[in-house]
Amino acid sequence: MDSQASQAEYDGDFGSGAIRPVAELRGVSKSFGEVLAAQDLTLRIEAGEFLSFLGPSGCGKTTALRMLAGFETPTSGEVLIDGERVNDLAPYRRPVNMVFQSYALFPHLSVADNVSYGLRQRRPRIERRTIQDKVTRALETVRLTGFEKRRIWEMSGGQQQRVALARAIVNEPKLLLLDEPLAALDRKLRKEMQIELQDLQRQLGITFVLVTHDQEEALSLSDRICVMRAGRIVQIGTPQDLYDNPQSRYVADFVGVSNFFDGAVFIDAGGRARLRLAGGLEFEGRAVGDLAAEGEACLSIRPEQIRLSREPLEGGLEVVVQNRIFLGEHTEYLVRHAVLGPVIALAPRQSEIGASGFVQGERAWIDWPDGAALIMRRI
Amino acid sequence: MTQRERNWLLVAPAAGWFLVMLVLPLSVVFIFSFGERGAAGGYVPAFTFEQYANLPARFTAFQNTLILAPLGTLAAMLIAYPLAYQLAVRTDPKWKTILLVLVIVPFWTSILIRSYAWIYILGGRGIPALIEAMGLGDVQLIYTPFAVLIGIVYGYLPLMVFPIYVSLDRLDKRLLEASSDLGAPPLATFFKVTVPLSIPGVATGCMLVFILLMGEFLIPLLLGGGKVFFVGNALVDLFLQSRNWAFGSAVAVMLIVIMLVTVTVYMRLIARLHTSRDDVSVM
Ligand SMILES: Nc1ncnc2c1ncn2[C@@H]1O[C@H](COP(=O)(O)OP(=O)(O)OP(=O)(O)O)[C@@H](O)[C@H]1O
Ligand SMILES: [Mg+2]
Numbered sequence: 299m300d301s302q303a304s305q306a307e308y309d310g311d312f313g314s315g316a317i318r319p320v321a322e323l324r325g326v327s328k329s330f331g332e333v334l335a336a337q338d339l340t341l342r343i344e345a346g347e348f349l350s351f352l353g354p355s356g357c358g359k360t361t362a363l364r365m366l367a368g369f370e371t372p373t374s375g376e377v378l379i380d381g382e383r384v385n386d387l388a389p390y391r392r393p394v395n396m397v398f399q400s401y402a403l404f405p406h407l408s409v410a411d412n413v414s415y416g417l418r419q420r421r422p423r424i425e426r427r428t429i430q431d432k433v434t435r436a437l438e439t440v441r442l443t444g445f446e447k448r449r450i451w452e453m454s455g456g457q458q459q460r461v462a463l464a465r466a467i468v469n470e471p472k473l474l475l476l477d478e479p480l481a482a483l484d485r486k487l488r489k490e491m492q493i494e495l496q497d498l499q500r501q502l503g504i505t506f507v508l509v510t511h512d513q514e515e516a517l518s519l520s521d522r523i524c525v526m527r528a529g530r531i532v533q534i535g536t537p538q539d540l541y542d543n544p545q546s547r548y549v550a551d552f553v554g555v556s557n558f559f560d561g562a563v564f565i566d567a568g569g570r571a572r573l574r575l576a577g578g579l580e581f582e583g584r585a586v587g588d589l590a591a592e593g594e595a596c597l598s599i600r601p602e603q604i605r606l607s608r609e610p611l612e613g614g615l616e617v618v619v620q621n622r623i624f625l626g627e628h629t630e631y632l633v634r635h636a637v638l639g640p641v642i643a644l645a646p647r648q649s650e651i652g653a654s655g656f657v658q659g660e661r662a663w664i665d666w667p668d669g670a671a672l673i674m675r676r677i
Numbered sequence: 678m679t680q681r682e683r684n685w686l687l688v689a690p691a692a693g694w695f696l697v698m699l700v701l702p703l704s705v706v707f708i709f710s711f712g713e714r715g716a717a718g719g720y721v722p723a724f725t726f727e728q729y730a731n732l733p734a735r736f737t738a739f740q741n742t743l744i745l746a747p748l749g750t751l752a753a754m755l756i757a758y759p760l761a762y763q764l765a766v767r768t769d770p771k772w773k774t775i776l777l778v779l780v781i782v783p784f785w786t787s788i789l790i791r792s793y794a795w796i797y798i799l800g801g802r803g804i805p806a807l808i809e810a811m812g813l814g815d816v817q818l819i820y821t822p823f824a825v826l827i828g829i830v831y832g833y834l835p836l837m838v839f840p841i842y843v844s845l846d847r848l849d850k851r852l853l854e855a856s857s858d859l860g861a862p863p864l865a866t867f868f869k870v871t872v873p874l875s876i877p878g879v880a881t882g883c884m885l886v887f888i889l890l891m892g893e894f895l896i897p898l899l900l901g902g903g904k905v906f907f908v909g910n911a912l913v914d915l916f917l918q919s920r921n922w923a924f925g926s927a928v929a930v931m932l933i934v935i936m937l938v939t940v941t942v943y944m945r946l947i948a949r950l951h952t953s954r955d956d957v958s959v960m
Pocket of ligand 2: 359360361477
């Protein structure tokens with residue numbers, strides 16, 4: 299699969315082939331009756347990395363996480379933690395902690411007792427004094443000093459989120475699993491917590507696995523993102539890698555914004571991939587992913603790759619400007635081509651046209667540099 | 678109409694009901710308890726503490742009630758909890774309703790008939806015959822405190838199961854997962870999460886059953902066979918048979934006082950238990 303390619307690239311980046319991964323999924327599948335929630339998941343989670351599962355609702359992210367935590371047993375395949383097969387190991391025996399989407403804080407315990415819960419389960423017992431110190435430090439880390447005696451229902455949503463985090467990190471797990479931990483927070487608080495999460499991960503050096511359907515969140519926080527679709531891993535890679543080298547339209551669309559034009563792919567005389575569109579249009583592009591040599595495909599071009607010009611461009615396309623949205627650093631233009639239809643182009647503020655700006659209904663030309671266009675699967 | 682007036686109007690029917698159905702009869706009983714028995718029974722107005730001074734005559738009834746009611750409540754709770762737990766936590770949701778209905782099915786027939794069934798089971802041709810056939814000797818089950826206890830537990834079990842079931846059913850299952858995730862084995866999770874969070878249900882069930890047991894008379898009558906009688910039996914006797922209304926009222930007032938005291942103490946205890954921090958609190 300295409301994920302293989304990026305996996306290899308990733309290994310190259312980190313040069314960590316020799317280090318044993320913290321956790322690993324090997325061909326793991328899970329079905330609930332008729333529903334195939336996860337199919338053939340294969341993934342290595344490296345020590346100290348921040349990995350995200352990204353995908354739309356119902357694609358199996360939570361299922362994958364719950365198999366790592368031990369709440370679900372795979373139907374087939376192997377889950378490994380620290381090199382050991384843990385398929386049948388109960389959650390309470392795994393060196394893994396989870397931050398639940400709904401926090402799942404104990405309502406009958408104070409903040410401090412919630413945080414110390416995991417430490418108090420340890421056998422042989424940890425000394426009271428040590429527990430106290432660790433709890434104090436964990437609450438300090440999530441900036442909740444002084445809230446020890448509070449009851450859970452006396453805390454705001456953001457504070458509860460922090461308690462949940464403290465309750466997990468205080469155990470110093472090998473793997474911290476976070477299931478959409480920020481989904482319930484408002485936008486501003488979510489941004490703050492994202493930064494805190496990232497700081498926390500660097501500071502503690504714990505491996506984080508985050509589940510999210512918010513691409514921005516995944517892009518800004520993760521070292522690597524694992525994009526999922528309908529129970530399968532579609533592509534794994536660094537945020538840059540996914541953005542620059544999406545292997546399918548699904549990934550290009552999910553990670554960032556892109557223009558897609560459907561057509562038929564073929565290999566030209568020079569051995570290069572080209573896409574033939576309706577109306578006799580033809581574009582050269584870099585073929586990515588497991589694309590058939592011939593057949594249906596699509597062309598993907600990121601908006602910021604598209605150059606807009608008032609002067610006719612050699613080999614460019616003539617378009618009509620339809621809309622303009624000022625975005626501060628950039629201006630987003632929606633232009634229309636007779637055959638391609640609507641095209642989004644992002645012009646930086648400094649560029650000559652960015653300064654003066656196009657007006658609605660104006661004629662313009664667009665083109666893009668060699669190598670900017672990718673030819674990929676339509677799904 | 679002001680908000681305040683409207684509130685009063687809304688409360689009025691309940692207040693009226695409360696006055697007529699509860700306060701009035703209780704006042705009558707209270708007044709009667711200071712009176713005297715008429716020559717042909719009934720009540721003759723007077724103001725004397727004689728009836729209260731006579732209370733020790735019914736000591737055994739009070740003793741039986743005050744031993745068997747809490748014991749029966751405790752036994753019913755110990756049996757109901759695992760049952761409710763199984764129903765609420767372990768049972769497939771599609772079976773829950775059916776099984777719950779089965780719990781209340783016994784309520785569809787009168788306790789009188791069901792107690793008669795127990796008379797047979799515990800009587801000479803029931804379990805004792807079986808034990809004798811196995812050569813384990815001759816045992817008397819019927820007309821013992823034990824028989825009354827069995828009857829009580831059997832009769833009041835559904836009342837105990839329901840509140841416990843509700844509190845366990847409402848328990849967020851993710852809390853159990855969180856506990857397991859934090860390293861607690863199943864038994865620790867049960868005692869540290871499930872039990873504390875089901876205390877409100879247990880408390881409600883115990884209170885319901887205890888209060889009703891304090892006034893019970895049918896089960897002791899049938900399964901106690903006149904040997905094990907409750908305050909309730911004493912009341913039936915005093916009001917219906919010997920027609921000593923004044924003394925009966927004194928017994929009733931005494932029962933109410935005892936109940937008020939125990940229930941108050943009990944509620945205080947539960948409230949404290951519920952707000953107390955975890956036993957191994959570190960702070
Ligand atoms: N316990 C279960 N029983 C039956 N089906 C389940 C169960 N858990 C998950 N599923 C199904 O498996 C699929 C994947 O679910 P999962 O919860 O992993 O999705 P998700 O990616 O986390 O979605 P979301 O973003 O909405 O949380 C869904 O179709 C879901 O209905
Ligand atoms: Mg989910």
